Amino acid sequence: MVIKDLGDFSAIRSPAKCAARIGQAFSQTFSSVALSRSAIREIPDVKRNNRVFSDGVGAKGMISLDSRLHGEALCLRRSMIKFEAPNSIDIEICGAGFKPLPLYLNRPLIKILEDLGVPDWSFVYLQAEAVEQLRITTLNPVNAANFLQRNLIGKAARLSWLIRKLSYIGMSFQDDHFLRSVLELAVLIQLKELKYRSRIYVENGMTVYGIMDETDFLEEGQIYCSVQNDKSGMVLTGRVVITRNPALHPGDVQCVDAVDAPKGSPLRDVHNCVVFSSKGKRDLPSQLSGGDLDGDLYNIIYDNDLFPQRTCEPADYAIAPPLDIGREVTRSDMTAFFILFMENDQLGRISTLHQTLADQKADGTFDPQCILLAQLASTAVDFSKTGIPADLSMMQKYSRVRPDFQATGPRVLVEHLISLEKQEAAGELNDGTDNEDEEEIQQTTRYYTSRKVLGKLYRAIDEHEFLKDIQRQSKLNSGGIHNLADQVWRYVQKETALVQYRHWLQFAKEVKEAYEDSMTDTMLQFSAHPSHFVSEVEVFCGSIIGKNGSQSKRQREFSVSMKEKHDRDVSYTIMSILRGEENDEDMNEEALARSIACLDVARNYASVRKKVGKLVSFTWVAAAVCLREVEKFVGA
Numbered sequence: 001m002v003i004k005d006l007g008d009f010s011a012i013r014s015p016a017k018c019a020a021r022i023g024q025a026f027s028q029t030f031s032s033v034a035l036s037r038s039a040i041r042e043i044p045d046v047k048r049n050n051r052v053f054s055d056g057v058g059a060k061g062m063i064s065l066d067s068r069l070h071g072e073a074l075c076l077r078r079s080m081i082k083f084e085a086p087n088s089i090d091i092e093i094c095g096a097g098f099k100p101l102p103l104y105l106n107r108p109l110i111k112i113l114e115d116l117g118v119p120d121w122s123f124v125y126l127q128a129e130a131v132e133q134l135r136i137t138t139l140n141p142v143n144a145a146n147f148l149q150r151n152l153i154g155k156a157a158r159l160s161w162l163i164r165k166l167s168y169i170g171m172s173f174q175d176d177h178f179l180r181s182v183l184e185l186a187v188l189i190q191l192k193e194l195k196y197r198s199r200i201y202v203e204n205g206m207t208v209y210g211i212m213d214e215t216d217f218l219e220e221g222q223i224y225c226s227v228q229n230d231k232s233g234m235v236l237t238g239r240v241v242i243t244r245n246p247a248l249h250p251g252d253v254q255c256v257d258a259v260d261a262p263k264g265s266p267l268r269d270v271h272n273c274v275v276f277s278s279k280g281k282r283d284l285p286s287q288l289s290g291g292d293l294d295g296d297l298y299n300i301i302y303d304n305d306l307f308p309q310r311t312c313e314p315a316d317y318a319i320a321p322p323l324d325i326g327r328e329v330t331r332s333d334m335t336a337f338f339i340l341f342m343e344n345d346q347l348g349r350i351s352t353l354h355q356t357l358a359d360q361k362a363d364g365t366f367d368p369q370c371i372l373l374a375q376l377a378s379t380a381v382d383f384s385k386t387g388i389p390a391d392l393s394m395m396q397k398y399s400r401v402r403p404d405f406q407a408t409g410p411r412v413l414v415e416h417l418i419s420l421e422k423q424e425a426a427g428e429l430n431d432g433t434d435n436e437d438e439e440e441i442q443q444t445t446r447y448y449t450s451r452k453v454l455g456k457l458y459r460a461i462d463e464h465e466f467l468k469d470i471q472r473q474s475k476l477n478s479g480g481i482h483n484l485a486d487q488v489w490r491y492v493q494k495e496t497a498l499v500q501y502r503h504w505l506q507f508a509k510e511v512k513e514a515y516e517d518s519m520t521d522t523m524l525q526f527s528a529h530p531s532h533f534v535s536e537v538e539v540f541c542g543s544i545i546g547k548n549g550s551q552s553k554r555q556r557e558f559s560v561s562m563k564e565k566h567d568r569d570v571s572y573t574i575m576s577i578l579r580g581e582e583n584d585e586d587m588n589e590e591a592l593a594r595s596i597a598c599l600d601v602a603r604n605y606a607s608v609r610k611k612v613g614k615l616v617s618f619t620w621v622a623a624a625v626c627l628r629e630v631e632k633f634v635g636a
Helices: 001-007 015-026 107-115 120-138 141-150 158-167 177-197 329-342 348-360 369-387 420-425 438-445 452-457 463-479 484-495 500-523 534-539 553-579 585-604 617-635
Strands: 031-034 040-043 074-077 090-093 101-105 200-212 223-228 234-236 238-243 254-258 273-276 297-301 401-403 446-448
Touching: 015 329, 015 369, 074 534, 101 297, 107 177, 107 348, 107 452, 120 177, 120 200, 120 452, 120 463, 141 158, 141 177, 158 452, 158 617, 177 200, 177 463, 177 534, 177 617, 200 223, 254 438, 348 369, 348 401, 369 484, 420 446, 484 585, 484 617, 500 534, 500 553, 500 585, 500 617, 534 553, 553 617, 585 617
Parallel strands: 040 074, 200 273, 223 254, 401 446
Antiparallel strands: 031 090, 101 200, 200 297, 223 234, 223 273, 238 254, 238 297
16 A cells, blocks of 8 residues: 555566665655646657667756746656656655765776876875875864764764864863774774775865756767855866766776856856766766766766876667566565575676776776676666676686785785786686675685785785874873863863752663663674674774774675664764753753763763673763753853
8 A cells, every 4th residue: 555655656567677666765865845736847858869868857866957947847857757656746855966075086996097097106196195184183183073073973972073172171082092992993994995995085076966958058078067065166177087986897987078158058057066968979977887867976087197098988788678577566576576686686796806807907997808797797787677687607717816905804815926827727717606605705715916006005005003103193192181081070060060960860870871771782783793792982983893904895884774873872862961851842951950960970870781891982972962061051
């Protein structure tokens, strides 16, 4: 009954596509706008050479401003009306171009840029700059607070504000072991992102949504990109690099002309997105990893040091039609497809093999085997919508040795003199069709020293030396105070000497116990093994660090869920302190007293939890609330 209320899916004959369409109705949205039916109109798609240039512009996709329209109007195109839903005319917003997102390089993109002629030193310099930015994070409270705020670490607990406030009242967060450990772990996780994923920030670059030029101003090979934020704005002009993730084929990176729009053009009213031309033989988005305009993000680079010396003809894969069962899709059909998908999803394996062979082959990503793997990856990406899995039997046998930058951690043995030719001659080959999981493969894999740029970047970072350096710096910056919480308590007592709070002590104990119950549950729930647990620092940071030194895909996924749960728990705890037992806004006048009671309880009623030991983070959740309430009290 619920699905029927969402819309009419009876015309869809593919289980994969039907499940995807139903899933769209459950996309997480942060806002919705109600429209009148008279505001909705249908306009034709822009088609040429059997291609839909407007693919993604409309109902399920991107809505862009057209200042030429008058009154309330929403123009939809038939290609993006995926199913009929007559009972719903609200616009549900999944994302918006409030500001451009930062651009980070990754290993597949770096390899393609290397093969297109970008010199190694360009990447080495950017990574060294990123490492230095991490190093100075621990030098002072301002750097630390900015880093935590930028990376959304401890946001629910107001950690960045707490660090700034402590500095303002003459105290240093580095005098507390827990707070110091949170920052060190957060910095170390970012360092591991650099070392094990080559996630390098590009200042002269951005990530934005893509839309189509509705004015017919842009010519083939041109884009328009205007950026505006609170501080400034700019319009990109000149030659730029544009791509989209995931990029595996060398043609997934293209160079285009960024141009300004004439005065009075409706394009001048469009910001924080990239506008693609509706002209030419082939739409540009489809040339970038098979992209479209239904919410895809595009990467734009305007850094001269990262400009390719050549480009490659983009891939043009035939679009596989979704599997048609010739009848209306049932719930059991979708269940069967879900099981099939879980059994045959090989995108990760294909991508890893592509990265390995691109390092080993003289032609890199241009090698025929890599080109084939890029095609298989494209099929694997669409598997969830078409129901057609990638055919791994097309892959050639390959040697089970990997470059050192694919090592799972610093304790992996790297052999300097492995001959790939001898491996092949000895028959130590694999065709990629076995069912070994990644952990089994890692146990039998040998690693060699890569001479390509990804190997150089990997070996340029010594995480152990880096950690020792920032810990040494933290000790130098420490004021030598034995107990920072006691210092905060004395400050609070001085500023609120006449405030009565002891009648809230029992309530504070209950709040602390509930918070620590949730913390214990989180530490055990997201553990990879029943006999181990995630540390309190990891939960507070929102990242599970791998025991081998790098995060596995599963740990990264767990980290997201863990952070969401902990943020909810912290937000609930803060709300309880501010509003009291009945969650009543009228109780706000007692928020200061309750927060003082919570800080007092946090200092004097330590509890040791079974399995996880002593917990301390409640102290700093309570301290942040208390210091903010004190600030209001003193200001009043």
